[in-house]
Amino acid sequence: MVTTHNLGFPRIGAKRELKFALEKYWKNQSSRDELKAVGAQLRARHWKHQSRLDLVPAGDFAFYDQVLDMSFTLGNLPERVRGFHGDTLDNTFRVARGRSCEGAEEHAACCGGVAAGEMTKWFDTNYHYIVPEFDAATHFTLDTSRLVEQLGEARALGVNVKPVIIGPVTYLWLGKAKDDSDKLALLPRLLPVYAALLDHFAALGIEWVQIDEPALVTELDTRWRDAFVTAYDALSARRVRLLLATYFGQLQENLELACKLPVDGLHIDAINTRDEASAAASLLPDASVLSVGAINGRNIWKTDLNAALDWLEPLHASLGDRLWIAPSCSLLHTPVDLASETKLDAEIKSWLAFALQKLDELHVLARALNEGRASVADALAHNAAAIESRRASSRVHNPSVKAAIAKIDATLGQRASTYETRAQKQAALLDLPAYPTTTIGSFPQTNEIRHARSQFKNGQLDESAYRAAMEREITRAVKEQEALGLDVLVHGEVERNDMVEYFGERLDGYAFSEFGWVQSYGSRCVKPPILFGDISRPKAMTVEWIEYAQAQTTKPMKGMLTGPVTILNWSFVRDDQPRSVSCQQLALAIREEVLDLEKAGVRVIQIDEAALREGLPLRRAQWHDYLRWAVEAFRITANGVRDETQIHTHMCYSEFNDIIASIADMDADVITIETSRSDMELLDAFDNFNYPNQIGPGVYDIHSPNIPSEAHIVALMKKAAERIPGERLWVNPDCGLKTRQWDEVIPALRNMVAAAHALRASA
Ligand code: GLN
Numbered sequence: 001m002v003t004t005h006n007l008g009f010p011r012i013g014a015k016r017e018l019k020f021a022l023e024k025y026w027k028n029q030s031s032r033d034e035l036k037a038v039g040a041q042l043r044a045r046h047w048k049h050q051s052r053l054d055l056v057p058a059g060d061f062a063f064y065d066q067v068l069d070m071s072f073t074l075g076n077l078p079e080r081v082r083g084f085h086g087d088t089l090d091n092t093f094r095v096a097r098g099r100s101c102e103g104a105e106e107h108a109a110c111c112g113g114v115a116a117g118e119m120t121k122w123f124d125t126n127y128h129y130i131v132p133e134f135d136a137a138t139h140f141t142l143d144t145s146r147l148v149e150q151l152g153e154a155r156a157l158g159v160n161v162k163p164v165i166i167g168p169v170t171y172l173w174l175g176k177a178k179d180d181s182d183k184l185a186l187l188p189r190l191l192p193v194y195a196a197l198l199d200h201f202a203a204l205g206i207e208w209v210q211i212d213e214p215a216l217v218t219e220l221d222t223r224w225r226d227a228f229v230t231a232y233d234a235l236s237a238r239r240v241r242l243l244l245a246t247y248f249g250q251l252q253e254n255l256e257l258a259c260k261l262p263v264d265g266l267h268i269d270a271i272n273t274r275d276e277a278s279a280a281a282s283l284l285p286d287a288s289v290l291s292v293g294a295i296n297g298r299n300i301w302k303t304d305l306n307a308a309l310d311w312l313e314p315l316h317a318s319l320g321d322r323l324w325i326a327p328s329c330s331l332l333h334t335p336v337d338l339a340s341e342t343k344l345d346a347e348i349k350s351w352l353a354f355a356l357q358k359l360d361e362l363h364v365l366a367r368a369l370n371e372g373r374a375s376v377a378d379a380l381a382h383n384a385a386a387i388e389s390r391r392a393s394s395r396v397h398n399p400s401v402k403a404a405i406a407k408i409d410a411t412l413g414q415r416a417s418t419y420e421t422r423a424q425k426q427a428a429l430l431d432l433p434a435y436p437t438t439t440i441g442s443f444p445q446t447n448e449i450r451h452a453r454s455q456f457k458n459g460q461l462d463e464s465a466y467r468a469a470m471e472r473e474i475t476r477a478v479k480e481q482e483a484l485g486l487d488v489l490v491h492g493e494v495e496r497n498d499m500v501e502y503f504g505e506r507l508d509g510y511a512f513s514e515f516g517w518v519q520s521y522g523s524r525c526v527k528p529p530i531l532f533g534d535i536s537r538p539k540a541m542t543v544e545w546i547e548y549a550q551a552q553t554t555k556p557m558k559g560m561l562t563g564p565v566t567i568l569n570w571s572f573v574r575d576d577q578p579r580s581v582s583c584q585q586l587a588l589a590i591r592e593e594v595l596d597l598e599k600a601g602v603r604v605i606q607i608d609e610a611a612l613r614e615g616l617p618l619r620r621a622q623w624h625d626y627l628r629w630a631v632e633a634f635r636i637t638a639n640g641v642r643d644e645t646q647i648h649t650h651m652c653y654s655e656f657n658d659i660i661a662s663i664a665d666m667d668a669d670v671i672t673i674e675t676s677r678s679d680m681e682l683l684d685a686f687d688n689f690n691y692p693n694q695i696g697p698g699v700y701d702i703h704s705p706n707i708p709s710e711a712h713i714v715a716l717m718k719k720a721a722e723r724i725p726g727e728r729l730w731v732n733p734d735c736g737l738k739t740r741q742w743d744e745v746i747p748a749l750r751n752m753v754a755a756a757h758a759l760r761a762s763a
């Protein structure tokens with residue numbers, strides 16, 4: 001019999017119950033016990049959902065983050081919270097976000113605000129974890145309380161439980177040595193704690209433990225590879241059985257290493273790597289389990305079950321009971337339940353599977369393998385019909401889009417003239433001062449804006465009243481910017497709830513869920529739109545708003561768009577064509593918008609690529625290919641304009657060193673980036689690379705309520721001018737101002753404009 005299991009379940013809840021409970025607690029509107037009760041209810045509900053599996057994960061639930069929970073289990077807390085009293089959960093929140101609940105907490109005076117832990121992307125997903133902190137003196141001590149409690153709860157429900165922990169090597173790999181010491185040197189201190197934890201599981205009568213080592217899908221140097229051998233040699237003699245879990249990609253050169261580790265089973269992500277499944281089957285020792293991730297754990301598409309069986313059956317024939325099946329990775333990255341979606345178009349809905357539906361698929365696969373396909377003939381026929389309907393649907397395939405893609409050639413992404421020629425023509429037309437000032441796009445989202453938007457959504461406000469309300473906000477933003485003396489203005493993006501969703505809603509080929517939330521970090525969730533079909537633009541999406549805004553001022557007004565790579569990276573995308581092709585389609589659609597803006601007389605157009613960097617593949621060897629098509633998509637979008645039209649792009653991150661040449665290759669006339677928090681350190685990238693075009697290093701950290709002084713901004717700009725000639729510098733904030741208040745933004749921008757004046761005077 002094939003064994004079914006799951007690597008992890010989304011914990012936020014089908015209706016985001018955990019988010020709301022957390023936020024209530026943080027605002028001191030509920031007690032810690034009430035919050036804990038919500039956690040327990042969600043865990044119980046999720047175990048029930050999974051109870052048909054042979055092995056159900058426990059320990060995958062986290063109130064904030066699973067990596068942070070592991071740090072607590074290993075007794076690895078940053079020094080700043082170590083002496084804190086009170087409840088572990090409160091300390092979890094202190095490490096994660098600098099504080100626990102507002103106000104009424106007993107230990108507020110002694111354990112009040114501390115620096116929040118650093119957060120970073122969990123492999124190539126849009127989930128963010130709290131980075132473990134190390135230094136040369138780091139010691140570990142085991143705290144089994146969380147795992148023991150959750151195992152007890154699961155067992156009380158009668159499920160066959162499999163604890164899930166992050167493995168020692170990946171745990172070190174994910175962390176950061178604050179003193180630049182060698183974090184791998186901590187391994188000998190870490191392993192006894194893991195050994196004790198495994199012994200504890202054994203004492204509780206646990207048979208299988210899932211030990212996650214996704215670092216194995218990345219490029220590892222010899223020391224890291226050796227660390228795996230050391231670690232698993234040390235853990236091999238325990239009385240529990242270890243399932244070593246890898247996911248998010250292929251093992252490639254690490255496959256053999258993984259197969260030879262002295263564990264009892266290996267899980268691999270078999271979505272794009274069927275060959276590795278059969279290779280692993282022959283490399284693994286005779287008694288080992290091979291668990292194959294046969295269902296994509298991080299998208300929203302139905303699995304082609306018949307096709308999956310075609311390759312699973314031979315594997316089953318050779319492995320017998322040693323074959324396990326599961327989703328490819330934890331279902332954390334998938335919404336919970338498609339059944340909640342009542343408004344989704346029925347045909348599109350028939351193509352989708354969220355977490356619960358993916359578990360159903362797993363059961364069908366298992367039965368087909370155990371009892372033959374005939375035993376699940378109906379389910380398989382149903383699945384085949386859905387797969388075929390999607391494959392052949394005219395809603396997915398638009399011949400004119402495919403024809404346009406086929407016609408793409410190098411000239412499409414090529415501007416007519418070089419940057420120098422364009423810059424001269426643009427300068428003559430725009431007549432901007434030295435150190436021109438601008439902002440990144442959005443202005444504060446006030447309560448009135450949110451109110452008008454929700455009234456419009458539920459029909460209490462008609463189209464024209466809504467438009468009038470938005471126009472009032474645009475006028476306000478324009479007047480404020482004129483009063484401040486900014487040089488290139490923005491309309492403020494009031495009409496957009498989200499920079500990707502807004503465009504998705506206006507493009508053909510996109511669908512939207514109501515409850516398709518996925519955790520991004522802590523209580524924050526995103527609802528990525530679903531890119532299901534060939535993309536086309538039925539009509540202009542932003543032109544009227546920008547025209548309205550331009551009519552309110554004689555200063556240049558920026559047209560504001562989201563770029564194709566960012567739209568792609570923040571959507572659920574098709575699995576029936578390469579990402580690069582979906583990106584080309586988006587590029588052609590946004591290009592039409594760029595050209596329409598130009599036709600409407602807009603002289604400056606900003607195309608945001610906030611998410612370009614985060615799309616980088618896990619393996620460096622694949623970076624080149626990604627950057628090639630991503631940059632090309634941007635160029636197709638942006639570069640059809642006349643010399644006189646100034647193209648801006650914006651990126652909100654600060655690690656450029658390794659991709660600076662690709663950024664330059666995009667050939668935007670102006671790029672604005674995040675820099676202020678790192679004190680212009682990021683401009684180090686420009687030491688060895690002569691960035692050819694104009695650049696606006698952000699001088700106002702919009703993530704903080706602090707108001708930068710004029711002197712501070714001047715100092716930052718002078719640092720920038722050491723790397724980039726002053727004639728090519730712009731003065732602007734780090735990112736959009738959406739999350740700030742007007743009473744913060746006005747003084748900050750006033751100082752920014754004053755700083756620009758000071759720079760001009762001293763230039
Ligand atoms: N133009 C967008 C804004 O200002 C950019 C947001 C972003 O980079 N994340 O809101």
Ligand code: ZN
Pocket residue numbers: 440610650651652653734735736
């Ligand atoms: Zn940004």
